[in-house]
Amino acid sequence: MLRINCPVCGTRDETEFTYGGDATVVRPAMDETRAQLWLDYVFNRDNPRGPHTEYWHHVQGCRQWLVMERNTLTHEVGECHLAKEAC
Amino acid sequence: MSHYSALSVFLNALKGNQNWQRAWRDPAPKPKYDVVIVGGGGHGLATAYYLAKEHGIRNIAVIEKGWLGGGNTGRNTTIVRSNYMMPGNTMFYERSMKLWENLSQDLNYNVMISQRGQYNLCHSPAQMDAARRRGNIMRANGIDADLFDRAEVKRRLPYLDYSATARFPIHGAIFQSRAGTARHDAVAWGYARGADRLGVDIIQQCEVTGYIWDKGKITGVQTTKGEIRAGKVGLAVAGHTGHLADMAGLRLPIETHALQAYVTEPLKPMVDPVISFGAAHFYISQSDKGGLVLGGDLDGYNSYAQRGGLPIVEHTLASAKALMPSLSRLKLLRHWAGVMDMSMDGSPFITKTSVDGLYLNGGWCYGGFKATPAAGWCFAWTIAKDEPHPDNAEFTLNRFERGYQIDEKGVGPKPNAH
Ligand SMILES: Cc1cc2nc3c(=O)[nH]c(=O)nc-3n(C[C@H](O)[C@H](O)[C@H](O)COP(=O)(O)OP(=O)(O)OC[C@H]3O[C@@H](n4cnc5c(N)ncnc54)[C@H](O)[C@@H]3O)c2cc1C
Numbered sequence: 005m006l007r008i009n010c011p012v013c014g015t016r017d018e019t020e021f022t023y024g025g026d027a028t029v030v031r032p033a034m035d036e037t038r039a040q041l042w043l044d045y046v047f048n049r050d051n052p053r054g055p056h057t058e059y060w061h062h063v064q065g066c067r068q069w070l071v072m073e074r075n076t077l078t079h080e081v082g083e084c085h086l087a088k089e090a091c
Numbered sequence: 092m093s094h095y096s097a098l099s100v101f102l103n104a105l106k107g108n109q110n111w112q113r114a115w116r117d118p119a120p121k122p123k124y125d126v127v128i129v130g131g132g133g134h135g136l137a138t139a140y141y142l143a144k145e146h147g148i149r150n151i152a153v154i155e156k157g158w159l160g161g162g163n164t165g166r167n168t169t170i171v172r173s174n175y176m177m178p179g180n181t182m183f184y185e186r187s188m189k190l191w192e193n194l195s196q197d198l199n200y201n202v203m204i205s206q207r208g209q210y211n212l213c214h215s216p217a218q219m220d221a222a223r224r225r226g227n228i229m230r231a232n233g234i235d236a237d238l239f240d241r242a243e244v245k246r247r248l249p250y251l252d253y254s255a256t257a258r259f260p261i262h263g264a265i266f267q268s269r270a271g272t273a274r275h276d277a278v279a280w281g282y283a284r285g286a287d288r289l290g291v292d293i294i295q296q297c298e299v300t301g302y303i304w305d306k307g308k309i310t311g312v313q314t315t316k317g318e319i320r321a322g323k324v325g326l327a328v329a330g331h332t333g334h335l336a337d338m339a340g341l342r343l344p345i346e347t348h349a350l351q352a353y354v355t356e357p358l359k360p361m362v363d364p365v366i367s368f369g370a371a372h373f374y375i376s377q378s379d380k381g382g383l384v385l386g387g388d389l390d391g392y393n394s395y396a397q398r399g400g401l402p403i404v405e406h407t408l409a410s411a412k413a414l415m416p417s418l419s420r421l422k423l424l425r426h427w428a429g430v431m432d433m434s435m436d437g438s439p440f441i442t443k444t445s446v447d448g449l450y451l452n453g454g455w456c457y458g459g460f461k462a463t464p465a466a467g468w469c470f471a472w473t474i475a476k477d478e479p480h481p482d483n484a485e486f487t488l489n490r491f492e493r494g495y496q497i498d499e500k501g502v503g504p505k506p507n508a509h
């Protein structure tokens with residue numbers, strides 16, 4: 005069980021959250037016309053073995069989107085902040 | 092190396108089983124091979140076997156960082172089927188089914204293929220329609236499929252929940268009679284022995300840590316046992332595909348996720364076929380030792396840890412109980428996890444890459460065990476001929492930019508949903 009430290013609700017079980025994937029992926033500007041950038045955004049991932057910055061949605065809590073650091077090899081959970089607050 | 096037969100079992104038994112020879116050699120790596128395959132799971136070993144057998148390329152090494160079959164090959168729930176309906180998948184998986192049917196004879200090694208049949212249950216009229224469509228596509232391609240209504244499913248599988256209070260009422264099922272299970276370890280060992288007999292060097296406890304480059308082309312691998320040069324390098328590393336691709340400068344449409352499997356205490360024969368629940372991701376079969384083998388959803392977040400968390404254990408067992416209430420007092424004996432190369436459309440890659448000298452077999456998600464024979468066969472073809480066989484022609488990396496995803500489940504680019 006991952007224990008996620010929601011900045012609003014405190015430390016809660018992973019089962020209250022929905023995973024949102026790699027948080028370093030940035031959507032291109034809406035007028036971007038280079039297909040490669042859209043391809044990278046929609047499909048390609050770094051998929052690191054180690055530190056990972058990722059989205060979690062506190063669906064059964066404050067319903068905020070969070071950005072959390074987690075190690076994909078050890079599952080060690082690190083810093084967590086609200087996605088709407090730039091880090 | 093000796094040929095296995097009923098006679099050899101008998102004669103060895105008479106001598107107290109003292110004289111069995113080891114099934115494959117344990118060679119030190121040579122400085123150079125024509126082909127180096129990274130990953131000693133079923134796919135890597137099968138690739139080496141078919142390269143040697145079908146294409147006469149015998150100067151090959153298979154390099155494995157742990158032990159043979161210690162990855163997903165030895166961790167999966169061993170279900171073998173060919174009930175796919177998307178062009179690109181259908182005939183590939185049917186090739187695999189046909190290879191399975193003769194694999195024990197071909198390898199002279201009993202892979203214990205058991206064509207006990209697989210039911211995919213339907214729990215709504217819409218699911219019945221989708222199953223009918225899938226079945227029709229399969230039959231149009233010469234693959235066996237049957238659609239059963241509720242009464243027939245109840246007659247065949249009386250132990251499921253047909254009560255008025257069943258959470259997801261059973262409307263019927265689509266059935267493939269040629270589907271079933273195989274013995275996972277035996278698949279790795281059988282291909283290893285077969286490849287070794289054809290001259291392939293199998294090198295265990297040797298991790299690939301980088302590549303040897305020559306003017307932008309990969310010409311070998313760096314390993315924990317030194318440099319090994321190669322005409323061509325083929326990756327068959329399942330969940331570690333992203334990691335090995337990254338070392339080659341490739342960013343792939345793959346995320347690595349953990350999937351668990353579970354075995355209960357042994358029972359007398361109860362579940363003859365393979366049964367997949369249609370309302371949640373859950374399936375069940377019974378091993379020859381009597382344990383019920385259960386599988387379910389991914390843990391749900393990127394992971395390279397070969398262990399799973401408890402929430403999914405509970406989720407899977409809740410599905411088990413919703414489908415078969417009689418399981419409720421069984422004890423789980425063991426559960427474990429493997430790390431899966433989840434591709435963005437749920438379909439695999441058997442392809443050349445944009446890096447000269449590097450070939451890729453990956454993206455198998457949780458369905459690559461059944462693919463083992465055909466994946467090896469097609470990957471060998473692709474490496475030997477530098478072009479795909481028609482059966483793996485769609486398993487390219489550039490299908491995403493061309494708009495030709497093979498999204499069998501129709502869930503879009505969300506790897507933890509396939
Ligand atoms: C719990 C679970 C249930 C599953 N159930 C099914 C099922 O019922 N039916 C089905 O069809 N499929 C199933 N699968 C999927 C299936 O197991 C895999 O797709 C398939 O076994 C992949 O085979 P492989 O040979 O590519 O990978 P693996 O057997 O994982 O082999 C890859 C090998 O590469 C090695 N390796 C990695 N990195 C390096 C390196 N740097 N250097 C050297 N070696 C390296 C690893 O040690 C490993 O042995 C399941 C998987 C899991 C985990």
Ligand SMILES: [Zn+2]
Nearest residue numbers: 010013062066
């Ligand atoms: Zn919260």
